[in-house]
Amino acid sequence: MSDAQTPRPAAGTDSGAGTHTVAAEGAATEEAPVEATAAANAPSAQAAGGRSFLPRSTLLRHLLLLLLGAVAAVIILELTSPFTNSQLAQLSYFAIAAGGLTVLTGLNGQISLGHGALMAVGAYTTALFLQADEPLPLPLIMLVSVVTTTLVGALVGVAAARLHGPYLAGATLALAVGLPGIAIYFHGTLGGEQGLRVRAPRPPEAFDTFIGWVSGNSPSGTKWLAYVGAICLLITFFLLANLVRSRIGRTWRAVRDQEVAAELAGINLGAWRVLAFVVSAAAAGLAGAVLALVVRLAAPGGFTLVLSLSLLTAIVLGGLGSLVGALLGSALLVFLPPFVTDLGADFGLNNTEAAQLAPFVYGVVLIVAMIFAPAGFVGTVRMRWLTARAKRAAAARASTGG
Amino acid sequence: MQRFINITLSGLTEGMIYAAFALALVLIWRSTRIVNFAQGSMAAATTFIALALIDAGQSYWVAFVVALASGFLLGAIVERVIIRPVEGGPELNAVIVALGLFVALQASIAIIFGSSFQSFPTPFGVRGFTIGDTTIALTPTSLYVIGSVLVTMGLLVALFRFTRVGLAMRASAFGQEVARLLGVRVGRMLTLGWALAAVVGSLSGLLIAGGEFVYPAYMDSLIVFGFVAAVLGGLDSPVGAVVGGLLLGLALSYVSGYLPRGSALVNISALAILIVVLLVRPGGLFSSSTARRA
Secondary structure (H helix, E strand, O other): OHHHHOOOOOOOOOOOOOOOOHHHHHHHHHHOOOOOOHHHHOOOHHHHHOOOOOOOOHHHHHHHHHHHHHHHHHHHHHHOOHHHHHHHHHHHHHHHHHHHHHHHHHHOOOOOOOHHHHHHHHHHHHHHHHOOOOOOOHHHHHHHHHHHHHHHHHHHHHHHOOOOHHHHHHHHHHHHHHOHHHHHHOHHHHOOOOOEEOOOOOOOHHHHHHHHHHHOOOOOHHHHHHHHHHHHHHHHHHHHHHHHHOHHHHHHHHHHHOHHHHHHOOOOHHHHHHHHHHHHHHHHHHHHHHHHHHHOEEOHHHOOHHHHHHHHHHHHHHOOOOHHHHHHHHHHHHHHHHHHHHHHHHOOOOHHHHHOHHHHHHHHHHHHHHHHOOOHHHHHHHHHHHHHHHHHHHHHHHHOOO | OHHHHHHHHHHHHHHHHHHHHHHHHHHHHHHHOOOOOOHHHHHHHHHHHHHHHHHOOOOHHHHHHHHHHHHHHHHHHHHHHHHHHHOOOOHHHHHHHHHHHHHHHHHHHHHHHOOOOEEOOOOOOOOOOEEOOEEOOOOHHHHHHHHHHHHHHHHHHHHHHHOHHHHHHHHHHHOHHHHHHOOOOHHHHHHHHHHHHHHHHHHHHHHHHOOOEEOOOOOHHHHHHHHHHHHHHOOOOHHHHHHHHHHHHHHHHHHHHHOOOHHHHHHHHHHHHHHHHHHHOOOOOOOOOOOOOO
């Protein structure tokens, strides 16, 4: 199985994952894991397996998954402690942003180190609108945050569409380092270093009734925000999943993998790149809005370069181009730090030192993953599954005398 | 007028440091087509080694030499162990590996040396020279900064122009296959290139730290400035990196000197300059039109 672990593709070509066995070559080439991201191109297990219980229509399938996700979210949030609730709220904003970044980096091949800054735009917009004496309804405020971030994202996207690889990484890096300075410059409106406090609105009565009906508990503010996060997460992933499987998603992959061919086919590369940036910026804006509500603060210190790099870590470790991978990677971002920090404290590190262990682990894991499993967790699992299937198919052909 | 001169002088001094950092990025880009986003953390690591030595009672110059030497070692190790496996692969992978190194190094600095602000000494004074009655913003330290960067550049030029190793390094950067056919040990040259770049990066880290406070993330802005400077000159050109560094130093100095509360805008101005340059002249100011297809 060494072929699945060490795909070492030649730069920019589609020569396949070098050391495939001959048997695997035949059946797996059209989905051959060429680049780190390509493993996610394979049709989802349900669609390819042929003996699935899910509906064949993509939209129906995703609606069913959405419903299952909603039920699962209610069950998980009701069964877990308030502390885990707040961790899950954290997970929801990481995952929303990571989902958007998956579209941009995984599907369209544009790297962005500036999504933390875009989250800041969403968070500050939410904070500003909630400061009003008679704030607008929460969904409307979140929508405004998304629209504002989308506009900023479109501006950045237009510039980014002309840039490649390291140039784009550098420009978005500059965005991540530079944008928080705006909050300090306009300290009158944006609160400077201290930032803006966020007054999370009270949950509506329908929510209290709903929770009382489901579990008999009386809901806390934390739980309400966890639900807000979960709802936003489910909606975002439902929309993104449909987008990924649609014509648009296929075009993005074409732009990423076969630039010249895509251009010859009449695809306007720049416009599609901008669109990918806009979609991922919208997700980042929503993530920022949820973050502002959960953290109850929008301050420059919350949107450091480390945040942007953490998002990248999440999607790379989960598996570039896979929404499930983005979710898994985000879970790592939330649940690994407490674990590692405790471990550090056991080894006699003081608090501030132990807090740095998590980023250290991220960095090391990022390097190790890129060297040994560039397809990430989901990609590697999927590649193994594809290879195994190809071998079975080859064996079946051989036994029927083919 | 005096204000203008002072702002210009401090801009030039800062610009020299950006130029050195940009030069380190360009050295690596030319040989391996990778932008080393970990450059700043590597430089920060060696600066903290120097600070530890100074705190232990060693002189600035001992610490200086040790820092540059450890930069050399760190650069070589990084290329051999971490970068070699992703060289020639998809560029996204190389970028991500460099970022992983960036995060890991920055965190290990905080774990080993602590994350508080510590002041870093400078061997020369920071009081400006006086001409007649007026004090200008040219200090012994800034002369030292400008001088040491110029000496480093001179040494690099001499290395690449006049030595066999320099020729071999240029050959490996220019065409790996051909160089290999001609008997150049390309792998060794790439390692050497990374090591030298790390030395230059460490130098800029030491210089920017002199007389200021250091903390694990103190190089974050310098990465951006160095990158912008390198792109201004067009990633491929060492001369461009130097000119780009000086131009950026001046521009940022004017922003923070003339705009009200301009210091908050320095980082975002670097972004604005970067975007404008890339939109108007995507290849940078000094690159031939074919050089950039990255």
